[in-house]
Amino acid sequence: MTMARVFLEQITKIFDQKVLAVDNLTLEVPDRGLVSLLGPSGCGKTTTMRIIAGLESPTSGRVYFDDADVTDISPEERDVAMVFQFPVIYPGMNVYENIAFPLVARKMPKNEIQKRVEEVAAIFEITDLLPKKTYTLDAGMKQKIVLARTFVRRPKVYLLDEPLTAVDPKTRMELRTILKRLQSDLGQTMIYVTHDQSESLTLADKIAVMNEGRLLQYGSPEEVYSNPVNTFVGYFVGNPGMNFINCSLSVEGGTCILDAGDFRHLLSSSFLPWAKEMVERPLIVGIRPENVEVSFVPKEGWILTHCILSEPIGSRVVLHLKVGEKIVKAKIPRIDVEPGTPAWFILPFESLKFFDGQTLEAIKMG
Ligand SMILES: Nc1ncnc2c1ncn2[C@@H]1O[C@H](COP(=O)(O)OP(=O)(O)O)[C@@H](O)[C@H]1O
Ligand SMILES: [Mg+2]
Numbered sequence: 001m002t003m004a005r006v007f008l009e010q011i012t013k014i015f016d017q018k019v020l021a022v023d024n025l026t027l028e029v030p031d032r033g034l035v036s037l038l039g040p041s042g043c044g045k046t047t048t049m050r051i052i053a054g055l056e057s058p059t060s061g062r063v064y065f066d067d068a069d070v071t072d073i074s075p076e077e078r079d080v081a082m083v084f085q086f087p088v089i090y091p092g093m094n095v096y097e098n099i100a101f102p103l104v105a106r107k108m109p110k111n112e113i114q115k116r117v118e119e120v121a122a123i124f125e126i127t128d129l130l131p132k133k134t135y136t137l138d139a140g141m142k143q144k145i146v147l148a149r150t151f152v153r154r155p156k157v158y159l160l161d162e163p164l165t166a167v168d169p170k171t172r173m174e175l176r177t178i179l180k181r182l183q184s185d186l187g188q189t190m191i192y193v194t195h196d197q198s199e200s201l202t203l204a205d206k207i208a209v210m211n212e213g214r215l216l217q218y219g220s221p222e223e224v225y226s227n228p229v230n231t232f233v234g235y236f237v238g239n240p241g242m243n244f245i246n247c248s249l250s251v252e253g254g255t256c257i258l259d260a261g262d263f264r265h266l267l268s269s270s271f272l273p274w275a276k277e278m279v280e281r282p283l284i285v286g287i288r289p290e291n292v293e294v295s296f297v298p299k300e301g302w303i304l305t306h307c308i309l310s311e312p313i314g315s316r317v318v319l320h321l322k323v324g325e326k327i328v329k330a331k332i333p334r335i336d337v338e339p340g341t342p343a344w345f346i347l348p349f350e351s352l353k354f355f356d357g358q359t360l361e362a363i364k365m366g
Contacts, residue, residue, distance in 0.1 A: 004065040004156040004189050005031040006052060011061035013047050013213075021047040022058070023213035029157075029191055029206075031066075034183050036192045036200040039210035040236070045193045048210075049161050052191065054078045065156055081150045082159040086166055087142035089134045095121075096130040099149045116152050124148045124178060140171035147175065151182060158183075158190040164199070176203060197237045201225065209233050227353070231360040234286050234353065240318060242286040243328050246357060249275045249283065258285060258347075262324025263303045268349045274365050282357025289318060291351035292330035295344045302344035310337045321345055 006029040013022040022044040029035045037045045050056035052063060054075035063071045070078050081102075090098050096117060097104075103113045121127045124144045134142065143163060150158065160179075164172045180203055183190045194200055200207045201221045209217045209224060209232075217229045228234035234242035247260040249267075256267040256275040267275065295302060305321035305328065312318075312334060321328045321343055330345060337343075354363045 005029065006157055006189060006191065007064040008048070008052070009062045009064065011048070011051060011058045011063070013044070013051060013056065014059045020213050022051070025061070025210075025213070025215050027208055027215060027218065029189060032187045032189055033205050034180075034190045034192065034203060035206045035208060036194060036204035037208050037210060038194055038197060038200040038236070040195055043210045044213040045195075045210060046161055049082065049159050049191065049193055052157070053080050053082050053159055055082075078157075079155045080157045080159055081153055081155040083143075083146055083150050083161065083163045085162040087139060087146045089137075089142050089145060091134060093134070094130070095126065095132050095134060095137075095145055098134060098145050099130075099152055102149060102153045117148075120148045120152045123151070123182060125174075138168075140167040143167050144171070144175065147179070151186075154186070154188065156189070158188060159193075160190065161193045162195065163192075164194075165196075179203065198239060201237070207237075209236065211236075227362070228286070229362050231284060231286065231355050234355075238288055239313065240289055240329055240331070242288050242353070243292070244284050244286050244355070245326060245328070247283050247285050248280070249278045251276055251279060260285070260326065262326050265303065265347055266301060267352075271349070271365075278354070278363070283363070284355040284357055284360070285347070286353040286355055287347050287351050289329040289331035291348060292321075292328060293346050293348060294319060294321070294330045294332055296341070297344070299344055299346075302346050305343050305345060307337050307341045307343050308339055310339075319343065 008025055008027045011022055011025045014020050025048060037048060039045055047056060051058050054073060062069055090101065099117045099120065100113050103116060121130055124147060126144050126148060164175055192203060204221060206219060207221055207224045208215055211232055217224055217233050224233060224237055231244055245260045247258050250257050250259060254269060256271045258265040258267055303323060305323040307319045308322045309320040310317050315334055316331050317334045319330045319337060321330055328345060355361060356363055
């Protein structure tokens, strides 16, 4: 079985001497890992993938597969397979020939090719399509064929660049599951690019969050979700992203108070030693909408708001709670709420994350 750890060492890519597409990126993708590059459009994901594939050379920095420096090695010799956002199908060939193509090009014996094609077609549930011409197929089907053509081979690394973006939602869910299973069955290194945070959270072992060419955070889905290193990551990961509220802390007697201008919120005394150091400092408190607690009857110490909008998301609903000039989003089990309905909320202590009001970086607590 082929395998590879991919190591990017201080990769920078500048196009036309002015566009900084990738900015000093260092990233280690473990052997057999499924790593997702996640970030908004234009943040340098595709450029990073093309550099790993050898389709683009970095302005500076090195690329390693295992311990070998492959920076100056051609794409063919690197032995990677890359899938792009839009399916690339060979129109003159039927589905079978499309999938078999990489093996035919490598002069594999015919019976071995047939066995492999049939196996992979079964995995992608396209066995019926094998004799068909490709021009009748929609984008989702075409991408299934491209993925089958990719996984018919065992390259060192699979590189998938937003492979499901052009695919209809139902096929997308199906393919996510197949890809996840396939990667773990094959035990091969895969790098998966997406701008869709839910795709990253469900697929990847580790997520590399990028913005403006830079790597912001690299960790497990759980780490990135629970402990964002800055407000960008907190906002970008999650649906909807984290709530952020400008605030300051004060300590009055033995009590610690979070002052958000439009409301004040008592904090537990466990914050005390830490809060004393934060007094006077401009802060941002972050809390995930799913952690905000809501009551439709008044409760002692809870903050009065009005629900101005409710957005159903599957079995849940996102309430937009207006308090003064601020909107706090709360994600709760689905219920019908009329606009204008009074609601009371609290921000449970254990779910609060604090960020520096100027640098927007997370502040370690205690
Ligand atoms: N060949 C190129 N020439 C000039 N600029 C480019 C080229 N490829 C990408 N860029 C620029 O580099 C930045 C990163 O692009 P890209 O890697 O495609 O981002 P993403 O895949 O995250 O959307 C963008 O500003 C893009 O316009
Ligand atoms: Mg891209």
